[in-house]
């Protein structure tokens with residue numbers, strides 16, 4: 001399987017062992033993002049990194065797991081309820097009572113995170129999956145309003161199909 | 164089906180060789196670099212060439228609300244971010260924001276929000292669990308469990324707000340786990356998220 005190294009900038013402590021072991025200089029860049037053109041996927045940097053900041057990722061990911069129709073439909077009901085919760089919390093986040101406003105702000109964020117996680121398990125896990133690309137295509141064909149960012153959706157479809 | 168040497172990239176083609184890869188002796192090695200049999204990976208591209216196969220028929224999104232679509236796309240943006248694809252992340256976020264702008268505002272008070280959370284806890288989580296158990300979908304079970312626990316904490320924070328009002332946050336801050344959405348009131352974020360077990364630095368303070 002073809003692999004490439006990727007670096008988590010949040011974990012990288014700039015100890016620089018990866019710079020010493022990389023045979024191609026791919027890990028030494030001005031923006032700290034490993035140069036995918038130069039990386040041969042040898043994995044030396046990931047093994048040497050004392051901070052566990054480098055992961056080896058397959059260039060092509062496996063297909064997304066199949067999802068059961070019943071699971072999707074139940075999870076979508078939950079998804080709708082969570083985003084309704086988010087909408088209510090959004091309204092309350094500008095309440096005159098600052099304590100309620102703050103609690104509501106937290107609930108708005110919490111509901112979005114939960115909704116995203118449920119969406120992921122309801123079949124939208126991988127950005128480059130057939131389902132995600134299919135959803136984008138469907139929206140390009142039937143844009144909900146004239147303001148739909150069609151050009152961005154098309155650019156996204158092209159990029160995802162390359163992955 | 165083909166298998167690829169993870170060391171040197173040598174391709175073992177079952178058809179051309181006439182012997183299934185699995186039938187090769189365990190001490191068989193890569194003819195090019197000598198790597199062990201276990202170092203070979205099945206070539207996923209050959210195994211499943213049609214991307215469209217995953218998930219089969221694509222479901223129409225029309226029955227989803229704009230805000231649900233916004234959450235689907237912000238989730239896909241996170242997926243792109245985790246894979247270090249900032250451009251794709253930004254494009255997904257643009258579409259997510261577009262759907263958020265289409266989402267109607269909800270007129271409500273704190274009691275309405277509390278009732279909605281309580282009614283979810285009384286029904287839909289159970290239904291999700293049943294469907295996920297039946298399909299042996301542990302990913303769905305995991306997400307449903309986290310969301311249910313987070314809903315319980317949200318419900319309890321709302322109950323406490325009803326009882327204590329402004330005193331709820333006296334000398335305290337509100338923190339949200341950026342992974343699972345766990346809500347915490349206190350003087351500092353918990354060392355470990357009680358729901359998803361991530362460390363304190365994964366919590367955001369609401370300001």
Ligand code: SF4
Nearest residue numbers: 012013015016018049
């Ligand atoms: S070895 Fe790890 S911590 Fe050190 S610079 Fe490289 S990625 Fe960062």
Ligand code: SF4
Nearest residue numbers: 022039040042043045
């Ligand atoms: S995997 Fe090998 S080539 Fe790629 S960055 Fe790491 S050390 Fe360099």
Ligand SMILES: [Zn+2]
Nearest residue numbers: 312316357358
């Ligand atoms: Zn507890």
Ligand SMILES: [Zn+2]
Nearest residue numbers: 340343356359
């Ligand atoms: Zn958490």
